[in-house]
Amino acid sequence: xxxxxxxxxxAVVLFGIGALGVMIRRNVIVIFMCIELMLNAANLAFVAxxxxxxxxxxxVIVFFVMTVAAAEAAVGLAIIIALFxxxxxxxxxxxxLMRW
Amino acid sequence: xEHPAAHAxxxxxxxxxxxxxxxxxxxxxxxxxxxxFGNRLGKAAVRVVAPGAVLLSFLTGLYAFWSLVxxxxxxxxxxxxxxxxxxxxxxxxxxxxxxPLSGLMxxxxxxxxxxxxxxxxxxxxxxxxxxxxxxxxNLFTFAMLLLVLGDNLPLLFVGWEGVGLxxxxxIGFWYENxxxxxxxxxxxIVNRVGDAGFLLGLFLLYWSLxxxxxxxxxxxxxxxxxxLGPGSVLVTAICLLFLLGATGKSAQIPLxxxxxxxMAGPTPVSALIHAATMVTAGIYMIARMNxxxxxxxxxxxxxxxxxAVTAIFAAAIGLVQNDIKKVLAYSTVSQLxxxxxGLGVGAYGAAIFHVMTHAFFKALLFLxxxxxxxxxxxxxxxxxxGGLKKYMPTTYWTFLVGTVAIAGIPPLSGFFSKDxxxxxxxxxxxxxxxxxxxxALLTAFYMTRLLIKTFWGECRADxxxxxxxxxSPPAMTVPLIVLAVLSVAGGWIGxxxxxxxGDFLAPxxxxxxxxxxxxxxxxxxxxxxxxxxxxxxxxxxxYVVRPGLxxxxxxxxxxLYQPLLNKLGVDELYDLLIVNPLVAASRWLWSGxxxxxxxxxxxxxxxxxxxNSAVWRKLQSGNVQHYALSLFAGAVVIVAYYVLA
Numbered sequence: 241x242x243x244x245x246x247x248x249x250x251a252v253v254l255f256g257i258g259a260l261g262v263m264i265r266r267n268v269i270v271i272f273m274c275i276e277l278m279l280n281a282a283n284l285a286f287v288a289x290x291x292x293x294x295x296x297x298x299x300v301i302v303f304f305v306m307t308v309a310a311a312e313a314a315v316g317l318a319i320i321i322a323l324f325x326x327x328x329x330x331x332x333x334x335x336x337l338m339r340w
Numbered sequence: 341x342e343h344p345a346a347h348a349x350x351x352x353x354x355x356x357x358x359x360x361x362x363x364x365x366x367x368x369x370x371x372x373x374x375x376x377f378g379n380r381l382g383k384a385a386v387r388v389v390a391p392g393a394v395l396l397s398f399l400t401g402l403y404a405f406w407s408l409v410x411x412x413x414x415x416x417x418x419x420x421x422x423x424x425x426x427x428x429x430x431x432x433x434x435x436x437x438x439x440p441l442s443g444l445m446x447x448x449x450x451x452x453x454x455x456x457x458x459x460x461x462x463x464x465x466x467x468x469x470x471x472x473x474x475x476x477x478n479l480f481t482f483a484m485l486l487l488v489l490g491d492n493l494p495l496l497f498v499g500w501e502g503v504g505l506x507x508x509x510x511i512g513f514w515y516e517n518x519x520x521x522x523x524x525x526x527x528x529i530v531n532r533v534g535d536a537g538f539l540l541g542l543f544l545l546y547w548s549l550x551x552x553x554x555x556x557x558x559x560x561x562x563x564x565x566x567x568l569g570p571g572s573v574l575v576t577a578i579c580l581l582f583l584l585g586a587t588g589k590s591a592q593i594p595l596x597x598x599x600x601x602x603m604a605g606p607t608p609v610s611a612l613i614h615a616a617t618m619v620t621a622g623i624y625m626i627a628r629m630n631x632x633x634x635x636x637x638x639x640x641x642x643x644x645x646x647x648a649v650t651a652i653f654a655a656a657i658g659l660v661q662n663d664i665k666k667v668l669a670y671s672t673v674s675q676l677x678x679x680x681x682g683l684g685v686g687a688y689g690a691a692i693f694h695v696m697t698h699a700f701f702k703a704l705l706f707l708x709x710x711x712x713x714x715x716x717x718x719x720x721x722x723x724x725x726g727g728l729k730k731y732m733p734t735t736y737w738t739f740l741v742g743t744v745a746i747a748g749i750p751p752l753s754g755f756f757s758k759d760x761x762x763x764x765x766x767x768x769x770x771x772x773x774x775x776x777x778x779x780a781l782l783t784a785f786y787m788t789r790l791l792i793k794t795f796w797g798e799c800r801a802d803x804x805x806x807x808x809x810x811x812s813p814p815a816m817t818v819p820l821i822v823l824a825v826l827s828v829a830g831g832w833i834g835x836x837x838x839x840x841x842g843d844f845l846a847p848x849x850x851x852x853x854x855x856x857x858x859x860x861x862x863x864x865x866x867x868x869x870x871x872x873x874x875x876x877x878x879x880x881x882x883y884v885v886r887p888g889l890x891x892x893x894x895x896x897x898x899x900l901y902q903p904l905l906n907k908l909g910v911d912e913l914y915d916l917l918i919v920n921p922l923v924a925a926s927r928w929l930w931s932g933x934x935x936x937x938x939x940x941x942x943x944x945x946x947x948x949x950x951x952n953s954a955v956w957r958k959l960q961s962g963n964v965q966h967y968a969l970s971l972f973a974g975a976v977v978i979v980a981y982y983v984l985a
Binding site: 259262264333 | 961963964969
């Protein structure tokens with residue numbers, strides 16, 4: 241049996257990798273995947289707590305998160321395709337029209 | 341003791357006359373018609389509609405007058421049109437009343453006004469603003485009719501403001517010239533000073549009448565006036581405030597300064613302002629409020645003093661003016677002074693009588709001067725006239741009648757009305773009578789001077805102008821002839837032997853004929869006749885017998901001549917005392933308070949915000965990852981706060 245702390249540590253590591261990726265990577269698709277990574281880290285934490293507390297609540301929330309993540313992936317990829325068609329780049333460093 | 345005003349209110353029979361509203365409605369409709377369609381339908385339509393509307397009013401007025409006379413002494417016709425201001429105990433209606441005073445004024449306004457309209461159709465024939473001119477002229481007539489027919493003070497005030505507005509529009513009619521436009525503004529602003537007095541008087545009156553039901557109609561105020569206390573400070577204050585209003589409209593000291601400048605308008609407008617409308621408004625208002633003025637001997641004394649001083653003051657300035665219209669303008673101010681003198685000594689009937697005769701001969705004189713100006717191609721300087729008698733016979737003879745009438749030669753109209761005022765003044769204040777008599781001497785002198793310089797002797801115009809001098813068309817000369825007949829005969833309804841007009845007006849003023857000595861009155865008539873003859877004789881001597889005399893007088897008495905020529909510097913004095921300080925204060929408020937204070941505060945706030953924003957807007961980098969970083973940083977701070985706290 242793997243301890244709750246170990247699972248939470250994994251979740252923290254995954255979340256950290258995801259957050260770091262969102263902040264430093266330039267490719268929109270990679271940023272997108274990092275966001276998915278962060279969502280799944282959160283899911284992992286929910287499931288770990290649910291098991292530790294003998295409650296189904298955390299597991300129910302995970303299903304919601306997965307649904308939202310699926311919808312977000314669909315919308316997000318569509319935006320990225322539209323973006324690429326217009327600008328021929330998916331580098332966030334170049335996508336900075338909305339500034340002072 | 342029952343108060344006389346309350347007594348008068350009780351005995352008057354009030355009759356319904358549902359057609360009275362038509363009298364002011366006709367000119368209003370004419371005005372709206374000319375405003376909307378005048379330019380499209382052209383002069384032919386305007387020429388018919390504008391005088392026609394006034395004629396219809398005149399005929400309706402005649403019918404009402406006839407009904408009033410038939411109804412017997414003390415009757416009043418009333419037409420309640422609709423409820424106007426109904427708020428709590430204040431119940432003011434739009435209502436018209438037609439009593440002997442209103443009736444006479446309606447006939448003067450519409451009768452003389454009609455003649456002026458007819459005259460204008462020819463005088464203004466070549467003007468581009470033909471329809472606009474008649475729009476204003478009809479509106480002017482409407483406002484004046486509203487003023488004299490209004491049954492209550494607020495409605496009178498509407499008409500009062502209306503004539504002020506129309507005088508502004510008409511004086512500044514040729515607004516392309518800035519002088520004319522500023523003369524219009526001057527008339528309006530000076531009138532506003534008087535209007536402020538009128539309004540304050542109205543407020544004070546309403547306040548002092550208490551909380552009971554109040555419709556502010558003249559009959560109900562007359563009924564309650566006794567409660568204010570005869571001779572009280574309150575009544576005197578109200579009367580003096582109304583007097584201030586009247587000095588503005590009726591061009592008395594200290595607010596007469598607008599009237600001479602009002603000559604900037606077309607000449608028939610001067611005739612309308614000076615004879616039928618506008619300047620008679622103040623006289624009418626004081627005569628209408630006689631029940632208040634009888635309660636305050638101090639206020640009456642002020643009215644009489646203002647009138648007498650204005651009468652000689654303006655006449656003295658009129659002596660030396662060289663513009664034909666300016667002479668007549670000062671003459672009007674002076675004659676209005678006589679009317680105030682009459683009001684102030686309690687001779688309300690005589691004052692209104694003089695309003696009527698003055699309307700005839702002053703309209704005649706102004707229209708005559710307009711005919712001269714028309715014939716001379718726009719020349720107004722009498723130094724460049726002379727000898728017009730042979731070119732313009734009709735104008736000359738009618739002008740002669742007007743001159744003799746205003747100078748006070750019997751049996752022309754001006755003699756009887758002026759004499760009635762002077763007789764009343766003699767019975768009250770001998771000093772004011774003497775002042776008035778001196779004014780009559782000056783009047784006779786300056787009018788004869790004007791006549792001689794314009795129509796007699798050799799023509800002093802240049803050859804070109806002289807060649808073009810012509811008599812005016814019938815549309816101008818016929819009104820002159822009608823007015824000349826009225827100037828001759830108009831006084832015969834108020835002679836001392838058979839004072840028909842006085843008896844007719846008596847119920848309004850609640851006056852009874854005192855038993856005065858007929859021989860005294862006859863003696864005074866002889867004196868004023870002699871004075872008038874002396875004035876005319878002196879002018880004849882100075883300008884015909886010894887033509888060089890006036891030039892020598894000018895040179896020897898410059899300290900008398902120069903100030904009079906410069907109108908005694910009253911305009912300059914007002915500029916110095918009131919206008920310039922106001923302008924300076926306004927400039928400071930503009931550049932100091934408004935620009936630096938108000939605008940400075942608003943702009944300062946904006947500048948601070950802008951400068952800060954210039955720094956902080958750098959945060960809006962447009963780079964998504966910067967935003968993500970700040971999001972995470974914020975999240976970390978919040979989590980840290982809860983974890984560590």
